[in-house]
Amino acid sequence: MRTNIVHEGADELSYEIRGIVRVAERLQGLGVDIVWENIGDPVAKGESVPEWIKDIVAETMRDDASFGYSPTKGVTAARDFIAAERFRESGVILRPEDILFFNGLGDAISIVYTYLRRSARVMGPCPAYPTHSSAEAAHAGAPHITYTLDPRNGWYPDIEDIRNKVRYNPAVAGILIINPDNPTGMVYPLSVLEEIVAIAREYGLFLVSDETYAMLSHGSEKMMPLYEVIGDDVPAIVMRGLSKEVPWPGSRCGWIEVYNKDRDPVFVRYIKTLVDAKMLEVCSTTLPQMALPRILGDARFAEHVRSRADKYLRKADIACAAFSDIPGTLAPRPESSFYYSLVFEDGILNDTQTLPIADAAIRAYVEEETRNVTPDKRFVLYLMAATGVCVVPLSGFNTDLPGFRMTLLEPDEEKFKTTVGDISDAIRNYIASA
Numbered sequence: 001m002r003t004n005i006v007h008e009g010a011d012e013l014s015y016e017i018r019g020i021v022r023v024a025e026r027l028q029g030l031g032v033d034i035v036w037e038n039i040g041d042p043v044a045k046g047e048s049v050p051e052w053i054k055d056i057v058a059e060t061m062r063d064d065a066s067f068g069y070s071p072t073k074g075v076t077a078a079r080d081f082i083a084a085e086r087f088r089e090s091g092v093i094l095r096p097e098d099i100l101f102f103n104g105l106g107d108a109i110s111i112v113y114t115y116l117r118r119s120a121r122v123m124g125p126c127p128a129y130p131t132h133s134s135a136e137a138a139h140a141g142a143p144h145i146t147y148t149l150d151p152r153n154g155w156y157p158d159i160e161d162i163r164n165k166v167r168y169n170p171a172v173a174g175i176l177i178i179n180p181d182n183p184t185g186m187v188y189p190l191s192v193l194e195e196i197v198a199i200a201r202e203y204g205l206f207l208v209s210d211e212t213y214a215m216l217s218h219g220s221e222k223m224m225p226l227y228e229v230i231g232d233d234v235p236a237i238v239m240r241g242l243s244k245e246v247p248w249p250g251s252r253c254g255w256i257e258v259y260n261k262d263r264d265p266v267f268v269r270y271i272k273t274l275v276d277a278k279m280l281e282v283c284s285t286t287l288p289q290m291a292l293p294r295i296l297g298d299a300r301f302a303e304h305v306r307s308r309a310d311k312y313l314r315k316a317d318i319a320c321a322a323f324s325d326i327p328g329t330l331a332p333r334p335e336s337s338f339y340y341s342l343v344f345e346d347g348i349l350n351d352t353q354t355l356p357i358a359d360a361a362i363r364a365y366v367e368e369e370t371r372n373v374t375p376d377k378r379f380v381l382y383l384m385a386a387t388g389v390c391v392v393p394l395s396g397f398n399t400d401l402p403g404f405r406m407t408l409l410e411p412d413e414e415k416f417k418t419t420v421g422d423i424s425d426a427i428r429n430y431i432a433s434a
């Protein structure tokens, strides 16, 4: 090539949640029965979609309009519904024109960072959901700037770390909050959110709050949406979607809600860029937007989500009981959603530890795959080869903390108990092996 065509951020793109599938499929080919605990798709994991939701989608599809384009910002009835919901829930005024639909939040995340000025940075949590950290890093052509989520303090954000990084790095223009969080499953207390809002207010920053799991909290901490905390001055983007709560990840339907836009002319211009970018794409998928008011507005919806969250709560308890007393590990109990992350303490993992694998071909393959990988990925690969359980190394979430994330999605509780039992035994045996 006479000109280098590679994007400056090319090395920043990684998504281990799906990357690990390549190894899992090879192991499947060698006869290992894989238990998929890597991806947060309730439907793929066997949760059934209620008939009443299917009926709404089927009826919506009978309307020819669902086959057409929708307005750039999204179907008007869907935006009116969301704005009315916010007012009903908390008296917050959200104008329908300040809602913009995307093809899933993955699309929203990509556009939000792509159209930021290159030198402007959004600092995010560490560990980080990789779609955010990769997209933000790729936009800047530099590693993502992060603040610490502390596993010794319930995975809460380290406020001093945020304050210092904002104070000493003028490139930080915004702070990302993921609440409830992926991969930790934590819900942030009101006081933590208030402190982050205060920092944004003091330094003239905007906030991004990814609340894709908003209705799935099941612990003692009540999920507090950002729009209830920001007041009427801090510009913010709140991200919500259909993927996890309905659940309908295949709808590829998510949206952003823009708060306090008019407080800053630069923010007004930036948000207009996002709308213009969506206009170039024409619009987002129409069918799920048309079905949205009927699904989310149905009297059965709240109970449907609550009963799912109750099941995750029970599985969080089961996993917590299996993991909480393993020496050399930290496994704070999640308060929401369907993820559980376990961290190995410093110095616990080394590159001589293994698990027994009887089959010579499988052993040879895992030995080859574990060359030059992070210590937690090494554990994850041995775990998969020895037990079939496929989890995601925490290093895939842009962190130096070694560990892994699994899901709480398995609908069969007995099978789930077996899985966490296998993981717990594997951790103990792996640590003890060297």
Ligand SMILES: Cc1ncc(COP(=O)(O)O)c(C=O)c1O
Binding pocket: 040, 103, 104, 105, 106, 107, 129, 131, 178, 181, 182, 210, 212, 241, 242, 243, 249, 252, 253, 254
């Ligand atoms: C925190 C978070 N944000 C966004 C997404 C992407 O969701 P969507 O299916 O809407 O693209 C996910 C998916 O797992 C997620 O965990």
